[in-house]
Amino acid sequence: MLIVALVLSLLMFFFLFHFRKIARKNIFRHMAIMYMILFGFLSIGIGSYYVYNANLPTLFNAIFQDKQVQLHTSKKSKLINKSNISYQIEAPVIKQFPELPRGCEVTSLSMLLQFHDIEVNKMETAEKIKKDETSYTKKNGVIHFGDPNVGFVGDMYNISNPGYGVYHKPLYQLTKDYVGDKALDITGKPFDSVIELVAQGKPVVVITNITYKALPDTNFITWQTPNGPLDVTMKLHAVLVTGFDSKSIYFNDPYDGTQKKAPRQEFVSAWEQMGNQAISIK
Numbered sequence: 001m002l003i004v005a006l007v008l009s010l011l012m013f014f015f016l017f018h019f020r021k022i023a024r025k026n027i028f029r030h031m032a033i034m035y036m037i038l039f040g041f042l043s044i045g046i047g048s049y050y051v052y053n054a055n056l057p058t059l060f061n062a063i064f065q066d067k068q069v070q071l072h073t074s075k076k077s078k079l080i081n082k083s084n085i086s087y088q089i090e091a092p093v094i095k096q097f098p099e100l101p102r103g104c105e106v107t108s109l110s111m112l113l114q115f116h117d118i119e120v121n122k123m124e125t126a127e128k129i130k131k132d133e134t135s136y137t138k139k140n141g142v143i144h145f146g147d148p149n150v151g152f153v154g155d156m157y158n159i160s161n162p163g164y165g166v167y168h169k170p171l172y173q174l175t176k177d178y179v180g181d182k183a184l185d186i187t188g189k190p191f192d193s194v195i196e197l198v199a200q201g202k203p204v205v206v207i208t209n210i211t212y213k214a215l216p217d218t219n220f221i222t223w224q225t226p227n228g229p230l231d232v233t234m235k236l237h238a239v240l241v242t243g244f245d246s247k248s249i250y251f252n253d254p255y256d257g258t259q260k261k262a263p264r265q266e267f268v269s270a271w272e273q274m275g276n277q278a279i280s281i282k
Contacts, residue, residue, distance in 0.1 A: 088243030088250050091115040091203045095257025100126055101159040105152075105166050105238040107254035108205045109175065109279070112240055115203055116281050118178050122254075126156055128177070130170040134226060136162035143223035147230060165236045167207060168277040175279055182282040189276060191268045195244055197280050203242045203252075207277035209235040210255065213266035214273050236274075 092114040096107040099122070106125040113120045132146030132153050145162070146153035151170050154163025168187045175183040186193045186204075194204045209215055220231050242259070243250030249267040253260050271277075 086243070086245035087199055089115075089198065089201055089203050091240060091242050091252055093252045093257055093259060094122055094254060096122065096254040097256075099123060100156055102154070102156045102163045102165060104236075104254045105129075105171060105205070105207070106156075106174075108238045108240045108252075109171055111252055111254070112203055112205050112279070112281060113175070113178055116179065116182075120178065125174065129166060129174050132225075143221070145223045145225065147225035147227050148232075150225075150227070164232060164234075165238075167275075168279055171205065171279050175281065179281050184280040184282055185278075186280065187275065187277045189278070191271060191276075194241055194271075194278055198241060198244060202280050202282070203240050204278050204280040205238060206241055206251075206271050206279075207236070207238050207274045208267070208270045209233060209274065210237040211235060212262040212270050214269040 092111045094107050094111050094114075096103045100107060103122060103126050106129050107122045110120055110122045110125050113125070130151035132148070132151035134144070134146035134153070136154065137144045145164065148165055148167040149169050152166040155161035156163060168185055172183055172185040172187075184197075186197070194206065197204050209219075215233055215235060219233050219235055221233075222229050222231050224230075237255065239251040239253050239260075241249060241251045243261075244264065247264055248261040249264050250259065250261045252258075
């Protein structure tokens with residue numbers, strides 16, 4: 001509505017400016033001048049409001065940063081500027097079920113690779129991801145199992161068998177197998193690094209949990225791996241981040257093959273709880 005008011009105010013200003021010149025009586029000229037002042041101030045006020053509320057750093061970053069995608073018409077790389085501070089990337093959406101009930105990480109990676117025009121599917125990434133072959137055992141109440149930092153832990157295909165998932169290192173290595181030095185592992189960096197990549201038109205695979213908010217300590221257990229103890233949660237999940245605004249994070253969810261959003265701060269807290277793990281491609 002403010003944009004409409006701004007346009008109408010400008011049109012009225014220029015109409016009255018022209019009318020003032022052709023008016024024959026002084027009273028009409030004076031009225032035209034008064035209304036010109038009124039609509040002039042109205043236009044300035046509305047314009048100032050937009051400048052004051054604009055997120056100029058983000059806007060300038062989107063315009064001037066190297067390799068920034070700016071409303072390209074490419075099917076795979078279109079970055080849509082929904083508002084001053086809202087971006088969303090069009091990326092493939094793939095469902096992990098029914099073939100990969102524990103395959104959220106490799107399915108999210110498949111979405112990322114397909115976005116970059118790599119011909120691959122979730123079954124291929126599931127087969128190629130490095131595995132940690134450590135068997136599940138429980139001795140004296142202590143669980144012994146694999147390390148997701150080494151490879152996928154347990155059975156990805158059958159939920160009835162013990163299994164867990166995989167973390168950023170094996171995902172990064174598999175990404176490098178497909179794209180070489182273009183692979184990016186920004187694990188350990190703040191979430192602003194994820195936002196920066198998305199603003200450049202580059203979706204990001206992140207490790208989170210299925211609730212998309214920080215979990216209580218009761219949702220974590222500790223088991224022994226060949227590399228030492230590890231705290232894990234059976235609510236482990238991975239998604240492809242495709243957008244953001246001031247209040248929400250947008251992502252492709254392999255769990256049900258849909259596009260979703262979650263409250264921004266809750267999503268970031270869940271991601272940080274899982275170690276700030278994130279993978280992308282230049």
